[in-house]
Each structure stands twice: as structure tokens, then as C-alpha cells.
Amino acid sequence: xxxxxxxxxxxxxxxxxxxxxxxxxxxxxxxxxxxxxxxxxxxxxxxxxxxxxxxxxxxxxxxxxxxxxxxxxxxxxxxxxxxxxxxxxxxxxxxxxxxxxxxxxxxxxxxxxxxxxxxxxxxxxxxxxxxxxxxxxxxxxxxxxxxxxxxxxxxxxxxxxxxxxxxxxxxxxxxxxxxxxxxxxxxxxxxxxxxxxxxxxxxxxxxxxxxxxxxxxxxxxxxxxxxxxxxxxxxxxxxxxxxxxxxxxxxxxxxxxxxxxxxxxxxxxxxxxxxxxxxxxxxxxxxxxxxxxxxxxxxxxxxxxxxxxxxxxxxxxxxxxxxxxxxxxxxxxxxxxxxxxxxxxxxxxxxxxxxxxxxxxxxxxxxxxxxxxxxxxxxxxxxxxxxxxxxxxxxxxxxxxxxxxxxxxxxxxxxxxxxxxxxxxxxxxxxxxxxxxxxxxxxxxxxxxxxxxxxxxxxx
Ligand SMILES: Cc1ncc(COP(=O)(O)O)c(C=O)c1O
Numbered sequence: 365x366x367x368x369x370x371x372x373x374x375x376x377x378x379x380x381x382x383x384x385x386x387x388x389x390x391x392x393x394x395x396x397x398x399x400x401x402x403x404x405x406x407x408x409x410x411x412x413x414x415x416x417x418x419x420x421x422x423x424x425x426x427x428x429x430x431x432x433x434x435x436x437x438x439x440x441x442x443x444x445x446x447x448x449x450x451x452x453x454x455x456x457x458x459x460x461x462x463x464x465x466x467x468x469x470x471x472x473x474x475x476x477x478x479x480x481x482x483x484x485x486x487x488x489x490x491x492x493x494x495x496x497x498x499x500x501x502x503x504x505x506x507x508x509x510x511x512x513x514x515x516x517x518x519x520x521x522x523x524x525x526x527x528x529x530x531x532x533x534x535x536x537x538x539x540x541x542x543x544x545x546x547x548x549x550x551x552x553x554x555x556x557x558x559x560x561x562x563x564x565x566x567x568x569x570x571x572x573x574x575x576x577x578x579x580x581x582x583x584x585x586x587x588x589x590x591x592x593x594x595x596x597x598x599x600x601x602x603x604x605x606x607x608x609x610x611x612x613x614x615x616x617x618x619x620x621x622x623x624x625x626x627x628x629x630x631x632x633x634x635x636x637x638x639x640x641x642x643x644x645x646x647x648x649x650x651x652x653x654x655x656x657x658x659x660x661x662x663x664x665x666x667x668x669x670x671x672x673x674x675x676x677x678x679x680x681x682x683x684x685x686x687x688x689x690x691x692x693x694x695x696x697x698x699x700x701x702x703x704x705x706x707x708x709x710x711x712x713x714x715x716x717x718x719x720x721x722x723x724x725x726x727x728x729x730x731x732x733x734x735x736x737x738x739x740x741x742x743x744x745x746x747x748x749x750x751x752x753x754x755x756x757x758x759x760x761x762x763x764x765x766x767x768x769x770x771x772x773x774x775x776x777x778x779x780x781x782x783x784x785x786x787x788x789x790x791x792x793x794x795x796x797x798x799x800x801x802x803x804x805x806x807x808x809x810x811x812x813x814x815x816x817x818x819x820x821x822x823x824x
Contacts, residue, residue: 368384374407376405377405377417378403378404378405378417381405382394382398382403399751400751400752400754400755400758401755401758401759402754402755402758402759404416404422404758405417406422409424409436409437410435410436410437411435411436411780411782412424412435412436412779412780412782412783412787413436414436414764420762421762422758422762422763422764423762423763423764423779423787423790423791424436424764424779424780425763425764425765425777425778425779425787425791426764426765426766426776426778426779427778427779427780428629428634429571429603429629429778430571430602430603430604430608430629430630430721430778431628431629431630431634432630432633432634432780433606433607433608433629433630433633433634433678433682433687433780433781434630434633434634434678434681434682434685434687434780434781434782435780435782436634436780437635438633438635438677438681440677440680440681441632441633441635441674441677441678441681442635444673444674444676444677445635445636445670445673445674447673448462448669448670448673451669452669453668453669453670454664454665454668454669456664460667460668460669460672462667462669462672462673462676463481463483463667463672465672465676466481466483466672466675466676466679467479467480467481467483467642469675469676469679470627470640470642470679471642473612473679473682473683474613474621474625474642475613475615475616475620475621476621476622476644477621477644477645477646478621478622478624478625478642478643478644479642479644479645480642480643480644480645480647480648481640481641481642482497482640482641482642482661482666483638483639483640483663483666483667483671483672484638484639484640484641484663484665484666485637485638485639485663485665485666485671486516486628486637486639487515487516487521487600487602487626487628487629487639488515488516488517488518488521488639489516489518489639489663489666490602490626490627490628490639490640490641491515491516491518491520491521491524491565491600491602491626491641492516492518492520492521493641493661494563494565494598494624494626494641494643495507495520495521495524495538495562495563495565495598496520496661497624497641497643497647497648497651497652497661498562498563498596498598498623498624499562499563500650500651500652500657500660501562501596501647501650501651502562502563502594502595502596504560504561504562505539505540505560505562506540506541506542506558506560506561506562507523507524507538507540507541507542507561507562507563507564507565508541508542508543508544508552508555508556508561508563508564508565508595509524509525509526509541509542509543509544509564509565509566510526510543510544510545510546510565510566510567510570511526511543511544511545511546511573512526512527512546512570512573512574512576512770512771513525513526513527513546513565513566513567513570513573513600514526514527514567514570514571514572514573514769514770515565515567515600515626517530519534519537519538520538522534522537523537523538523541524538524541524565526543526546526573526770527573527769527770530770540560542555542558542561546566546570546573546576546578547576547578547579547582549582549585549586549589552564552585552586552589553589553593556589556590556592556593556595557593561593561595562595562596563595563596563597563598563623563624564586564589564590564595564596564597564598565598565599565600566583566586566597566598566599566600567599567600567601567603567604568583568599568601568604568609568613568614568615568617568618569604569609569614569717569718569721571603571604571721571768571776572603572768572769572770572771573768573770573771574723574725574768574770574771574773574774575716575717575721575722575723575768575774575776576716576723577716577717577718581618583615583618583620584618584619584620587618587620587622590623596622596623596624596647597622597623597624598622598623598624598625598626599615599622599624599625599626600626601613601614601615601625601626601627602626602627602628602629602639603629603721604721605627605629605630605631606627606629606630606631606678606679606682606687607630607682607687607688607690607691607719607781608630608691608719608720608721608778608781609691609718609719609720609721610688610689610691610692610695610718610719610720611688611719612682612688613625614718617718623643623644623647624641624642624643624647625641625642625643626639626640626641627639627640627641627642628640630678630682631675631678632671632674632675632678633674633677633678633681635674636668636670636671636674637665637671638671638672638674638675685781685782687781687782688719688781690781690782690783691719691720691781692719694720694781694783694784694785694787694788695717695718695719695720695721695722697785697788698720698722698777698788698791698792699715699717699722701788701789701792702715702722702724702777702792702795703715705792705795705796705799708796709796709799709800710727711726711727711749711799712724712725712726712727712799713725713726713727717777720777720778720779720781720783721776721778722776722777722778723768723774723775723776723777724750724774724775724777724795725750725771725773725774726749726750726753726773726774726775727749728749748772749773750767750768750772750773750774750775751766751767751772753765753775753795753798753799754766754767754775756798756802757791757794757795757798760794760797760798761790761794761797761798763790763791763794765777777791
């Protein structure tokens with residue numbers, strides 16, 4: 365037996381890393397990243413920047429899928445964790461003071477009566493807890509959710525994630541989950557009026573589904589319908605929370621408060637895994653208010669010292685750095701720059717979003733290449749255009765972006781909320797050059813990697 369050390373991990377070359385990851389973690393993922401040649405070996409990170417093993421600097425416009433609102437490795441968070449290194453991280457038979465303080469602070473910044481927190485370790489766990497809480501508090505089973513939603517991949521969350529491709533192979537899922545179109549209040553009313561519904565779960569702006577902003581008034585309308593039919597409103601602010609959309613929480617834009625809110629990602633500044641759902645004292649007490657029910661829903665690592673200390677500092681950073689204001693300002697700059705690019709490049713079909721949660725949707729490619737490939741080029745561009753553009757941005761311009769999970773034709777622009785004008789202009793210029801250089805997606809593919817089209821075609 366030969367065990368690898370931290371030093372071994374630190375000194376791996378890119379090809380050693382590929383092999384070890386492929387052998388012991390996930391070979392398919394290694395191949396997927398290899399298709400557009402974007403598996404850099406990053407060795408250092410700070411703020412908006414990450415550096416590869418050759419010392420080249422990249423701007424991170426992916427921001428850990430929304431977990432890095434305050435940038436990579438915020439020193440304030442790392443210092444705070446260092447400060448409490450003598451404290452027990454886990455005892456479990458005590459009342460952790462950092463969990464109490466974090467829950468207290470969340471109650472100060474969340475809207476409405478949201479003030480009882482349950483801490484866990486990821487987004488999907490926050491959703492699981494919210495669904496269970498809705499069921500136990502209402503004694504009803506049904507959960508209504510939206511098409512193209514993304515709430516996570518554990519069994520309960522998957523059952524309310526509106527992407528059949530993720531769900532089908534794991535059937536049967538949790539029963540009594542009903543899907544409705546996103547943004548459509550008439551369909552929502554029909555679904556809520558069944559008598560057996562505990563909750564409606566929704567993202568204020570859909571992230572993984574392609575950065576979809578609902579029509580104005582949708583959240584407020586949903587709130588009213590939930591009140592009318594005695595259904596709890598669960599808002600998933602796992603990706604939209606902590607300043608991302610230009611407000612501390614996206615629901616503030618609509619002036620509403622949910623009955624349960626789910627948080628994760630930037631809640632601990634992306635340094636320590638954390639998740640939480642927060643509800644009202646009334647709903648909490650209905651669900652877990654007695655000695656018998658107090659521990660019906662638990663998690664070993666939930667509320668541990670390091671995660672909660674990171675959370676305390678993350679909230680402080682969000683408030684003192686005014687990251688919501690910067691998200692509004694830089695988001696407006698980016699959106700107007702991207703809209704201007706969309707006028708010049710037909711390949712950009714649409715630009716949408718709010719604050720620094722922005723999606724760029726690419727058009728389908730039609731024409732000669734389609735005739736040559738029997739329609740496959742179009743299918744390729746529909747499914748992989750965003751990945752190909754992301755590959756170009758990474759390889760030629762050292763800018764990290766990615767497509768959205770449920771809509772691979774959309775690039776998500778979701779940088780740390782501390783980006784400045786220089787970062788924004790670098791992205792706009794890189795995108796302009798990429799789209800000028802490559803008039804169609806196949807051109808992009810070829811310039812990104814000679815083998816990409818062959819590999820993609822052979823996978824079908
Ligand atoms: C809105 C939303 N909900 C839930 C999740 C699931 O979070 P996790 O990956 O931590 O389980 C995500 C992750 O991207 C998300 O964006």
C-alpha cells in the first residue's frame with residue numbers, strides 16, 4: 365500500500381491529475397472536460413482570479429456556481445476559522461454558540477418572519493429539509509414545482525427538479541410532486557387547488573435551468589395564491605442569495621417573504637460546506653416544537669463551528685462590502701455590453717438576467733454545415749454551443765465560464781460580486797473577439813480542439 369500525501373497532491377502534473385482522477389474519481393467527467401480542453405490544473409486562487417500551474421492568471425466568471433460571492437479564499441473568513449481553531453468543531457450534545465449566532469444574524473437580514481434556522485451541509489440537503497418540514501407542518505403530501513427548475517440531486521430534491529433527463533433513470537421518485545410551467549400563475553392555481561398540496565417550491569430566478577427571469581409580478585402572484593389555498597411557499601435562494609441579483613435576497617425585489625427559504629453556496633463564502641433552511645417560529649413549532657419532534661430531522665455536521673463561523677463572516681462581508689450594490693452596478697454594465705454584442709453577433713440569441721446572474725443564450729446554427737452533417741451540426745450547436753464558447757474563452761482569453769446544467773446552450777455569467785469594470789470589460793472584449801473570429805459553432809469547435817466534433821459525434 366502506498367498512500368498519497370498532501371505534497372503529492374500539490375505537486376501533481378496536469379496529466380498525472382487526469383489519470384488519478386480518472387482512475388479513482390470520475391472518468392466520464394475527465395473526458396467531458398477534455399472535449400473542450402478546459403481541465404486546467406489550478407493551483408492558486410484569490411478574489412476574482414485563479415492561477416494555473418504555469419502561473420497564468422484567469423478571471424473566474426463562474427464563481428463556484430454562485431458559492432463565491434465574496435471571491436476565492438476571502439482572508440477574513442480564513443482568519444476567523446483560524447481564530448476558533450481551539451474550539452470544538454463538533455460535540456453534538458451541546459448548544460453550539462456559533463450556530464446560535466449565525467441563526468440570529470440570518471433572522472436580522474431575512475425578510476418577514478423567517479427566524480428559525482436548520483443548518484446542514486449543501487443545497488440539496490436544505491431542500492430536503494424544507495420539503496420534509498412542509499409535509500410535517502401541513503400534514504399534506506403534495507409539492508408543486510416548476511419546469512426547468514433545479515433544486516439538487518438527492519432523491520427528494522430530484523423529485524422537484526424539472527429536468528426529465530435527470531429524473532428518468534432514478535424512477536420511481538418521491539410521489540405526489542406536480543410540475544407546472546415556470547412563470548405561469550394560471551397553471552399554478554390549478555395545481556394548488558387540489559386540496560393535498562403542502563408547498564410550492566420555486567427559484568426567484570431559475571439558475572441551472574438557463575437563467576430564466578419570470579414575468580414581473582410572478583412571485584407576488586405565487587405568494588397570494590399560496591395564501592389563498594393554504595399552501596406554504598418555499599423559495600430556493602441557494603443561488604440567488606447574498607447579493608447575487610443586486611439585492612441581499614432576490615425575493616426583496618418583489619417585496620415578498622416565503623414561509624421557508626433555502627440557502628447554501630455563499631452562506632459560508634464558499635469556504636466550508638453549509639446549507640440551511642429558515643422558517644417562521646409558527647411553522648417550526650408545528651413541525652418540531654416538542655421534545656418528541658425536536659430531533660426528527662438532523663444532520664451530524666449541520667451547525668458545526670467552522671461552517672457557522674464562516675457564515676458569520678460571510679454575512680458581515682455581504683453587508684460591509686455592499687456586494688449587492690456592486691452586483692447591481694456591474695450587472696447593468698455587463699447586460700448593456702452584452703446586449704450591444706447581441707446586436708452585432710447573430711449567434712447570440714438572447715441575453716437575460718438580473719444583477720450578476722446573467723445568461724447568454726446562443727442561436728442554433730443552420731446552413732451548409734447542417735446539409736453536410738445531415739442536421740447533426742444544428743443539433744450539436746443546440747446542445748453544445750455554450751460549451752464551445754466557454755472553451756474558447758478559457759483557452760484563448762483565460763476567462764472561466766460554463767454552461768447551465770439544464771440548458772447547455774446558455775453560458776452563465778456569475779462572477780464573484782467583487783468584480784470591477786476591468787474584469788467586466790475583459791469578458792466583453794473576449795466574447796466579442798471569440799464571436800468575430802468564429803462565425804459559426806463548428807468553426808469554434810475546430811479552433812477549440814481538432815477532435816471535439818469527432819468525439820461529440822462518436823458519443824451519439
Ligand atoms: C437553486 C439551486 N438549488 C439547489 C442546488 C443544489 O445545491 P447542491 O449542489 O449544494 O446540492 C443548486 C445547485 O446548483 C441550485 O442552484
